[in-house]
Amino acid sequence: xxxxxxxxxxxxxxxxxxxxxxxxxxxxxxxxxxxxxxxxxxxxxxxxxxxxxxxxxxxxxxxxxxxxxxxxxxxxxxxxxxxxxxxxxxxxxxxxxxxxxxxxxxxxxxxxxxxxxxxxxxxxxxxxxxxxxxxxxxxxxxxxxxxxxxxxxxxxxxxxxxxxxxxxxxxxxxxxxxxxxxxxxxxxxxxxxxxxxxxxxxxxxxxxxxxxxxxxxxxxxxxxxxxxxxxxxxxxxxxxxxxxxxxxxxxxxxxxxxxxxxxxxxxxxxxxxxxxxxxxxxxxxxxxxxxxxxxxxxxxxxxxxxxxxxxxxxxxxxxxxxxxxxxxxxxxxxxxxxxxxxxxxxxxxxxxxxxxxxxxxxxxxxxxxxxxxxxxxxxxxxxxxxxxxxxxxxxxxxxxxxxx
Amino acid sequence: xxxxxxxxxxxxxxxxxxxxxxxxxxxxxxxxxxxxxxxxxxxxxxxxxxxxxxxxxxxxxxxxxxxxxxxxxxxxxxxxxxxxxxxxxxxxxxxxxxxxxxxxxxxxxxxxxxxxxxxxxxxxxxxxxxxxxxxxxxxxxxxxxxxxxxxxxxxxxxxxxxxxxxxxx
Numbered sequence: 319x320x321x322x323x324x325x326x327x328x329x330x331x332x333x334x335x336x337x338x339x340x341x342x343x344x345x346x347x348x349x350x351x352x353x354x355x356x357x358x359x360x361x362x363x364x365x366x367x368x369x370x371x372x373x374x375x376x377x378x379x380x381x382x383x384x385x386x387x388x389x390x391x392x393x394x395x396x397x398x399x400x401x402x403x404x405x406x407x408x409x410x411x412x413x414x415x416x417x418x419x420x421x422x423x424x425x426x427x428x429x430x431x432x433x434x435x436x437x438x439x440x441x442x443x444x445x446x447x448x449x450x451x452x453x454x455x456x457x458x459x460x461x462x463x464x465x466x467x468x469x470x471x472x473x474x475x476x477x478x479x480x481x482x483x484x485x486x487x488x489x490x491x492x493x494x495x496x497x498x499x500x501x502x503x504x505x506x507x508x509x510x511x512x513x514x515x516x517x518x519x520x521x522x523x524x525x526x527x528x529x530x531x532x533x534x535x536x537x538x539x540x541x542x543x544x545x546x547x548x549x550x551x552x553x554x555x556x557x558x559x560x561x562x563x564x565x566x567x568x569x570x571x572x573x574x575x576x577x578x579x580x581x582x583x584x585x586x587x588x589x590x591x592x593x594x595x596x597x598x599x600x601x602x603x604x605x606x607x608x609x610x611x612x613x614x615x616x617x618x619x620x621x622x623x624x625x626x627x628x629x630x631x632x633x634x635x636x637x638x639x640x641x642x643x644x645x646x647x648x649x650x651x652x653x654x655x656x657x658x659x660x661x662x663x664x665x666x667x668x669x670x671x672x673x674x675x676x677x678x679x680x681x682x683x684x685x686x687x688x689x690x691x692x693x694x695x696x697x698x699x700x701x702x703x704x705x706x707x708x709x710x711x712x713x714x715x716x717x718x719x720x721x722x
Numbered sequence: 723x724x725x726x727x728x729x730x731x732x733x734x735x736x737x738x739x740x741x742x743x744x745x746x747x748x749x750x751x752x753x754x755x756x757x758x759x760x761x762x763x764x765x766x767x768x769x770x771x772x773x774x775x776x777x778x779x780x781x782x783x784x785x786x787x788x789x790x791x792x793x794x795x796x797x798x799x800x801x802x803x804x805x806x807x808x809x810x811x812x813x814x815x816x817x818x819x820x821x822x823x824x825x826x827x828x829x830x831x832x833x834x835x836x837x838x839x840x841x842x843x844x845x846x847x848x849x850x851x852x853x854x855x856x857x858x859x860x861x862x863x864x865x866x867x868x869x870x871x872x873x874x875x876x877x878x879x880x881x882x883x884x885x886x887x888x889x890x891x
Binding site (some may be wrong): 343349417420450451452454456458459460461462463465466469470473481483485488492495512 | 725751755758774775778779781782785786787789790791793794797798843852853
C-alpha cells in the first residue's frame with residue numbers, strides 16, 4: 319500500500335519488519351509496537367489539548383465581542399505555550415491536612431480516564447487503537463474512572479468547597495450516566511454491534527438521520543458528563559470557588575484543565591463516530607487517511623456546537639439540572655429505545671428498503687419529540703403560569719352579598 | 723513461563739494485596755479506594771480470559787457505580803473518616819483460626835472435586851463475537867431467561883423500595 323494512502327499502517331509495517339529483522343521475537347515486536355502506538359495516540363491527544371486552549375480562547379472572545387489572545391506569535395498562536403510555561407514554573411502547593419497520595423493520583427487519573435477513550439475511537443477504516451467488541455460499554459466504564467478521579471480530588475484536598483464540588487459531581491455525573499447509557503443503545507441497536515468500528519461501517523445513512531432525538535440526548539448528557547456550562551455546577555465559581563480542583567496549583571491544575579478540554583474533544587469525536595458517520599465520506603474506504611480528515615472535520619463541527627452552547631447559556635440551577643435528567647431525559651431516552659426497537663423489528667419483518675427504514679425511524683423520532691415537547695409545555699405552564707391581567711373591580715358588577 | 727502467566731501472577735498478587743489493604747487500613751475512604759484497585763484487578767483477569775464484556779461490565783458496575791456510592795455514603799455519614807479505635811480486639815486469633823479452617827476445608831473440597839485437575843476449556847479466541855451469544859442466551863428459554871427475569875424483578879423491587887424510603891410523607 320503506497321505511503322500517502324495510509325501512512326500509519328505503512329510505518330507500522332515497516333517498523334515491524336525492521337524489528338523482526340533485528341532478530342526480535344514476534345511477540346516482543348508486537349508488544350513494543352503496541353506500546354509505541356499507545357504513546358503516539360496519547361501524545362497526539364495531549365497535543366490537541368494545547369491547540370484547543372487557543373481555539374477555545376479565540377472562540378469565546380468572538381462570542382463575547384473581543385479579539386482574544388493576540389500578543390504571542392501570529393494570531394496569538396503561541397499563547398498556550400506561554401500558559402503552559404507559566405503553569406510549570408508555578409509553586410506546587412499541597413494543602414495542610416491533605417491526603418498526599420490520593421491528592422497526587424487524582425489529576426493523573428482524570429487525564430488517563432479521558433485518554434483511555436481514545437483507544438477505541440476509529441480514526442480511519444484501518445486506523446484505530448483496538449477494535450473492542452464492547453466498545454460502547456468500554457466508553458461508559460472509562461467514564462466512571464473520571465468520576466472517581468473527581469471524587470478523589472475533592473475529598474483529598476481537605477477543603478469544604480472541594481468536598482461540596484465532589485458531592486455535586488456524584489449527583490450530576492451518576493444521574494446523567496443513566497440517559498447516556500440508554501441512548502448509547504440506540505446506535506448499538508441500529509448497527510447490531512457494540513464495536514465502534516462496526517457502528518461506523520453500518521452508517522451508510524448517518525444515524526443522526528435515523529435518530530435525531532437520540533443524538534440530541536447524547537450531546538446533552540455528554541456535556542453534563544464533562545461538566546461544562548450550562549452543567550458546570552461541580553466547579554461553579556460564584557458558589558463554591560472552583561469546586562473539586564480549588565486547592566490544585568501549577569501543572570496539577572493544568573492536568574485537570576487539559577483533561578476537561580480533551581474530554582470535550584473526545585465526546586465530540588464520539589458524537590461524530592456514533593451519529594455522524596465517523597470516518598465515512600467520499601473515498602474514505604480507498605484512501606484511509608481521508609477518513610481521519612473527515613472525522614477531524616466532523617469532530618470540529620460538533621466541538622464548535624459544544625463551545626457555542628457553553629458560551630451562550632447561563633449555568634443551570636441544581637434542582638433544574640436533576641429534574642432535566644430524571645423527569646425529562648431518562649423517560650425520553652427509555653421511550654426512544656423502545657420505539658427504535660419496535661420500529662426496527664417491524665421494518666425488518668416487513669422487509670422494507672433502507673430508505674423506508676430511515677423514513678419510519680425519522681417519523682417515529684419526530685412524533686416522539688412532538689409529544690415530549692407538548693408534555694414539557696404543559697408542565698412548564700403549570701410550574702410557572704403566565705400572569706394574565708385580572709379584570710379590574712370597576713368593570714365587574716358587584717356580586718350580590720349573601721343574606722346574613 | 724509464558725508472558726500471560728507472568729501477567730496473571732502479577733495481577734493475582736495485586737488483587738490479594740489490595741484486598742488485604744481493604745480490611746487493614748484504618749481510613750474508610752482509603753479502604754474503598756483499595757477496593758477499587760482490587761475490583762479493577764478482577765477486570766484484568768477477565769481480559770486475560772478474553773471475556774471483554776465481563777471485564778467492562780465489572781468496571782461499569784463495580785467501579786463506576788458501587789464503589790463510587792460506597793465512597794459517597796462514607797463521606798456523607800461520617801465526620802471523622804478515620805476509625806480512632808484499634809482494629810483488632812483480643813479475640814483476633816479465633817477469627818484467624820476460623821478463616822484458616824474455612825480455607826483448608828474449601829481447599830480440601832476443591833482437591834477432591836474431579837474437575838479440578840482437568841484442563842480448563844479453551845477461552846474464546848480474541849475478537850470472537852461472544853456478545854451476541856451472551857445476549858441471545860440471556861433471553862433464550864433454554865438458557866438463562868428465568869434467572870435474568872428474576873434478577874430484573876429483584877432490582878425493580880429495590881428501586882420501588884428506594885422510592886418508598888425517600889418519599890416525604
